[in-house]
Amino acid sequence: MNTIVVENYEEMSRRAAEILEQQVSENPHSVLGLATGSTPLGLYARMIEGHQQRGISYEHVQTFNLDEYRGLNKNHPNSYRIFMIENLFKQIDISMSHTYIPNGQAHSVEEECLRYEALIDRIGPIDLQILGMGTNGHIGFNEPGTAEESLTHIIELDDSTRQNNARFFESLDEVPTHAITMGIASILKSRKILLLASGEQKAEAVKTLLEKNISEDFPASFLWKHADVTLIADREAYRLVE
Ligand code: F6R
Numbered sequence: 443m444n445t446i447v448v449e450n451y452e453e454m455s456r457r458a459a460e461i462l463e464q465q466v467s468e469n470p471h472s473v474l475g476l477a478t479g480s481t482p483l484g485l486y487a488r489m490i491e492g493h494q495q496r497g498i499s500y501e502h503v504q505t506f507n508l509d510e511y512r513g514l515n516k517n518h519p520n521s522y523r524i525f526m527i528e529n530l531f532k533q534i535d536i537s538m539s540h541t542y543i544p545n546g547q548a549h550s551v552e553e554e555c556l557r558y559e560a561l562i563d564r565i566g567p568i569d570l571q572i573l574g575m576g577t578n579g580h581i582g583f584n585e586p587g588t589a590e591e592s593l594t595h596i597i598e599l600d601d602s603t604r605q606n607n608a609r610f611f612e613s614l615d616e617v618p619t620h621a622i623t624m625g626i627a628s629i630l631k632s633r634k635i636l637l638l639a640s641g642e643q644k645a646e647a648v649k650t651l652l653e654k655n656i657s658e659d660f661p662a663s664f665l666w667k668h669a670d671v672t673l674i675a676d677r678e679a680y681r682l683v684e
Contacts, residue, residue, distance in 0.1 A: 443652075443665065443666060443671045443672070443673055444671070444672045444673070445652070445672075445673045445675065446672065446673065446674045446675070447675055447676070447677065447680045448674060448675070448676050448677070449676065449677055450640075450676050450677065450678075451484055451640045451641070451676055452484060453676065454484070454638055454639075454640050454674045454675070454676050455483075455484025455485045455487065455488050456484075456488055457674050458482075458484075458485040458488075458572070458636060458638055458674055459485050459488030459489055459492060461570070461636055461672070462474070462485065462489065462570060462572070462636070463489070463492055463498055465569060465570045465634075466498065466499075466500065466503060467498070469569065470499065470501070470502045470503070471502045471503070471504075472503050472504075472569045472570065473503070473504045473505070473506065473565060473566050473567065473568050473569050474503060474504070474505045474506070474568065474569065474570055474571075474572070475505070475506050475507075475508065475568040475570065475571030475572060475573075475624075475629070475632055476505050476506070476507050476508070476526065476530075476572055477507070477508050477572050477573055477574050477582075478507065478508075478509070478522045478525045478526065479574045479607075480574075481574035481575075481638045481639070481640060482572055482574060482638060483529060485572065485638070486529050486530040489530065489534060490530065490533040490534060493533070493534045493535065494533075499535055500534045500535055500536040501535050501536070501537070502540075503536055503540065504540040504541070504542070504565055505526075505536065505540065505541045505542065506542045506543075506561075506562055506565075506566070506568060506624070507522055507523075507526060507541075507542065507543040507544070508573075508581075508582040508583070508623060508624050508629070509522065509544065509582050509583045509621050509622060509623035509624065510522045510523065510543050510544040510545070510546040510621060510622050511546050511618040511620075511621050512546045512551065512596060512618055512619075512620035512621055512622055513546060513547065513618055513620070514546055514547070514618055515547065516545070516546070516547060520610050520611060521546065522543055522546075523543045526541065526543065542558070542561055542565075544558050544594065544622040544623075545622075546618075546621070546622055548622075551596045551622065554622060555593070555594040555595050555596065555622060556594075558594045558622070558624075559593045559594040559624075559625075559628060562594075562624070562628060562631070563631075566631065566632075567631050567632060567633055568631070568632040568633065569632070569633050569634065570632070570633070570634045570635075570636060571629060571632035571634070571635045571636065572636050572638065573629070573635060573636065573637045573638065573662075573665075574637075574638055574639070575637060575638075575639055575644060575647050575648075575651070575662050576600075576602075576603055576606070576647070577602060577606065577643060577644065577646065577647055578600060578602050578603070578647070578660075579647055579650060579651070579659075579660035579661050579662045579663065580600070580603065580661050580662070581626075581629060581637075581661050581662050581664075581665070582623040582624045582625075582628075582629060583597050583599060583603070583621040583623035584597070584623060584625060584626050584629075584661040585597055585598075585599065585600045585603065585661070586600070586658065586659050586660065586661060587658055587659070588625065588626055588658060588661050589625075589626065589658065590626050590627065590658070590664050590667070591625075591626070591627050592625030592626050592627055592628075593624075593625040593627055593628050594622065594623065594624050594625055594628055595622070595623065595625055596620055596621070596622055596623075597620065597621055597622075597623055598619060598620055599617070599618070599619060599620065599621055604617040604619070626661060626664050630664065630665075630667060630668050632668075633670065634670045634671075634672075635665060635668055635670065635671040635672070636671075636672050636674070637662070637665065637671060637672070637673045637674070638673075638674050638675075639673065639674070639675040639676070639679040639680075640675070640676045640678070640679050641676070641678050641679055642678040642679070642681065644675075644678075644679040645678065645679055645680070645681050645682045646682065647662070648673075648675050648679045648680055648682070648683060649682040649683055650663075651663060651665075651673070652683050654666055
């Protein structure tokens with residue numbers, strides 16, 4: 443794992459955008475893996491800026507999102523589909539038909555998981571996967587206990603994850619209990635992985651990750667099994683290392 447330590451959130455976002463824009467300029471037909479949450483928002487803002495001010499084009503890019511809440515209407519303001527439209531897709535020149543997100547409202551969740559994984563296999567591999575990390579080490583919504591071999595699947599969200607995400611909802615009760623997520627093995631199929639961590643609330647998780655104990659108890663540790671992972675952490679997230 444290649445680790446880059448930067449000063450703050452802005453610098454993390456800028457460095458991540460440079461890597462992503464380089465990927466897209468080298469291959470305009472890149473397949474990108476995208477995340478939601480607070481961590482990649484600065485990256486998405488830089489991508490929008492790069493598109494509007496420097497003409498970086500996403501016309502031929504295709505994207506796969508890591509996860510979606512189970513049961514939320516796809517037009518619900520807190521669905522990850524709406525998050526991506528609002529924070530990125532509608533502000534760049536990507537074609538919506540090139541953006542893939544699990545359907546959290548699918549009648550058969552098993553069929554939806556199989557469909558999504560098959561789509562990744564058909565259109566992928568993902569050239570560059572962007573990841574954030576939960577305070578409990580989750581990547582995507584692969585909570586502790588998720589198997590290394592896992593493909594896209596349904597998962598019950600940890601209480602800690604629901605509490606962390608309650609800030610986006612009116613109350614904790616409204617946070618869905620389940621989500622569809624790409625599995626650990628789905629993520630590890632990507633050619634390159636870029637993991638972002640910012641802020642002191644991630645310091646414990648970054649420290650645990652860099653201890654390199656590969657275990658289901660800390661899903662992000664499986665990233666050590668991949669040959670091309672870059673971690674960009676800011677000073678606060680990195681402060682417990684060493
Ligand atoms: C979101 C996702 C999650 C988040 C993680 C960190 O699509 O897959 O793994 O990356 O929960 O969330 P933030 O960035 O809000 O701290």
